[in-house]
Amino acid sequence: MPERTAEDLAMAIQPDRGARQSLSEQIVSALRTRILNGEFGTGEALPSSRRLGEALGVARSVVVRAYEQLYGEGYLEARPGAATAVASGIVAGILAGPGAAILTGTTSEGHLSALPASASPTGGPRGTARPIDLRPGYPFANAAVPVEWRRALTVAAREPLGSYQPPHLGDPRLREQIAIHAQRSRGIRCSPDDVIVTTGTSDSLLLIGLAMGAGRRIAMEDPGYQEAARVLQRTGAVIEPVRVTAEGLTSAQLRRLALRPDAVFVTPSHQFPLGGRMPAAERTALVSWAVEHGALIIEDDYDSEFRHTGPVLPATAALETSTGAVGTVAHIGSLNKSFSPSLRCGYLIVAARSPLGRAVAEVKADLGSSTSAAIQAATASFFASGAFRRYIARTRREYRHRRALLIEHFSKHGMADRLTGTDGGLHAVLRLPLGRMGTAVAAELGGRGVLVDAIAEYTRLCGPSAPPDDAIAIGYGAESTPRLLEGLDEVSRIIGR
Numbered sequence: 130m131p132e133r134t135a136e137d138l139a140m141a142i143q144p145d146r147g148a149r150q151s152l153s154e155q156i157v158s159a160l161r162t163r164i165l166n167g168e169f170g171t172g173e174a175l176p177s178s179r180r181l182g183e184a185l186g187v188a189r190s191v192v193v194r195a196y197e198q199l200y201g202e203g204y205l206e207a208r209p210g211a212a213t214a215v216a217s218g219i220v221a222g223i224l225a226g227p228g229a230a231i232l233t234g235t236t237s238e239g240h241l242s243a244l245p246a247s248a249s250p251t252g253g254p255r256g257t258a259r260p261i262d263l264r265p266g267y268p269f270a271n272a273a274v275p276v277e278w279r280r281a282l283t284v285a286a287r288e289p290l291g292s293y294q295p296p297h298l299g300d301p302r303l304r305e306q307i308a309i310h311a312q313r314s315r316g317i318r319c320s321p322d323d324v325i326v327t328t329g330t331s332d333s334l335l336l337i338g339l340a341m342g343a344g345r346r347i348a349m350e351d352p353g354y355q356e357a358a359r360v361l362q363r364t365g366a367v368i369e370p371v372r373v374t375a376e377g378l379t380s381a382q383l384r385r386l387a388l389r390p391d392a393v394f395v396t397p398s399h400q401f402p403l404g405g406r407m408p409a410a411e412r413t414a415l416v417s418w419a420v421e422h423g424a425l426i427i428e429d430d431y432d433s434e435f436r437h438t439g440p441v442l443p444a445t446a447a448l449e450t451s452t453g454a455v456g457t458v459a460h461i462g463s464l465n466k467s468f469s470p471s472l473r474c475g476y477l478i479v480a481a482r483s484p485l486g487r488a489v490a491e492v493k494a495d496l497g498s499s500t501s502a503a504i505q506a507a508t509a510s511f512f513a514s515g516a517f518r519r520y521i522a523r524t525r526r527e528y529r530h531r532r533a534l535l536i537e538h539f540s541k542h543g544m545a546d547r548l549t550g551t552d553g554g555l556h557a558v559l560r561l562p563l564g565r566m567g568t569a570v571a572a573e574l575g576g577r578g579v580l581v582d583a584i585a586e587y588t589r590l591c592g593p594s595a596p597p598d599d600a601i602a603i604g605y606g607a608e609s610t611p612r613l614l615e616g617l618d619e620v621s622r623i624i625g626r
């Protein structure tokens with residue numbers, strides 16, 4: 130097929146400047162419709178964003194935004210050093226024959242989505258194809274490097290490589306940006322001195338665990354984030370699992386424990402993995418409990434940026450300043466989930482003047498800087514230019530779209546009331562019909578090339594207090610829209626049997 134010129138494509142798109150849809154959205158829907166109609170060949174190259182922008186008479190950034198959105202949805206693919214191209218899987222799915230693509234229509238957010246035929250229309254395993262990864266915890270993998278991130282890296286690349294390692298607590302510019310971000314988006318009044326740059330949640334937990342010293346009792350939500358428990362255990366902590374519901378751990382449960390814990394690990398903005406949110410009153414009660422007992426709250430604030438319904442509640446660490454309980458909350462943020470796990474950048478916020486703040490700083494001085502100077506400099510400029518906020522806003526729209534597809538899918542299959550934990554984040558929980566076990570369903574799906582996690586995998590409790598093995602967690606962050614829908618189809622097929 131002869132390569133389509135930018136002018137041909139511009140003629141086909143013809144954006145309307147007076148329309149309510151933005152120019153970028155119009156380009157997205159025009160291209161998406163044409164891809165779905167099979168008007169593009171497998172792997173067909175698209176004109177560069179600059180050439181298409183010129184042909185359309187719009188800024189290049191408008192086309193870049195449209196391409197980025199289509200990458201995220203899985204309609205386009207980027208290969209290093211090669212032109213942006215139409216993703217081959219989509220075209221094959223659409224061309225596979227009548228009914229191969231089920232157009233699910235337009236969602237509430239104006240996205241048109243298509244379900245390519247599964248690799249095995251009769252419902253057999255997906256063979257050796259790359260598994261569809263619907264495990265929770267994996268964010269959107271942006272095949273296209275966001276332009277603003279590339280720019281931030283270029284700025285950072287101009288900085289000379291020094292003779293010394295970066296400051297052990299972090300690049301002061303990044304610490305300042307994180308303090309501004311924490312105040313603006315999480316309500317935490319902190320100074321850059323209270324911020325320590327780490328490689329992510331596990332690194333922050335390592336610092337806290339080492340600073341607290343071995344033998345401390347740490348209460349943890351159960352089901353909960355098992356990696357956190359493992360890291361803390363490696364520092365000598367004794368983990369005390371507390372059985373929770375979606376809203377998380379309560380101070381009443383802590384008061385009932387036979388041995389008072391020295392700390393409690395919580396995920397208040399989105400209980401991991403059940404997906405609920407800790408009510409504001411419970412957060413206050415938790416801080417009061419911690420102050421009363423001289424205990425520490427370790428707040429894992431992962432994916433709080435992605436709230437889909439209901440107001441965003443300030444972090445628990447924001448209550449610390451209003452109650453005067455300085456040093457009671459250690460707040461952990463991670464850019465690995467909101468931006469990319471390959472970044473390895475996160476932060477720990479703890480009052481520098483508190484005993485824990487001083488102990489953590491000492492441990493960090495021994496360990497040295499963990500995140501490279503270039504990544505810190507780039508991340509600081511990504512924040513400072515407003516690009517991080519814009520990136521999060523775009524990603525949030527993408528997750529909302531996928532969440533809408535998830536809800537629509539299970540509604541269509543009569544399972545809407547089984548789906549919980551959809552108010553925020555990038556995964557949801559599906560309760561299984563009576564008699565079906567989460568671990569068995571996850572294993573069966575795994576055998577058919579679709580990865581999900583049984584909620585039971587996130588528990589440390591056994592015996593009568595263990596939660597029932599009756600649910601699975603479904604992540605909708607990492608896979609493209611067509612693959613997500615293909616995976617969901619398999620989930621419904623297995624559960625419906």
Ligand SMILES: Cc1ncc(COP(=O)(O)O)c(C=O)c1O
Pocket residue numbers: 265266267328329330331332354396401429431463464465466470475
């Ligand atoms: C509950 C929870 N917290 C935090 C993180 C981020 O971890 P890290 O920053 O160590 O990559 C994840 C990632 O999956 C997670 O599931």
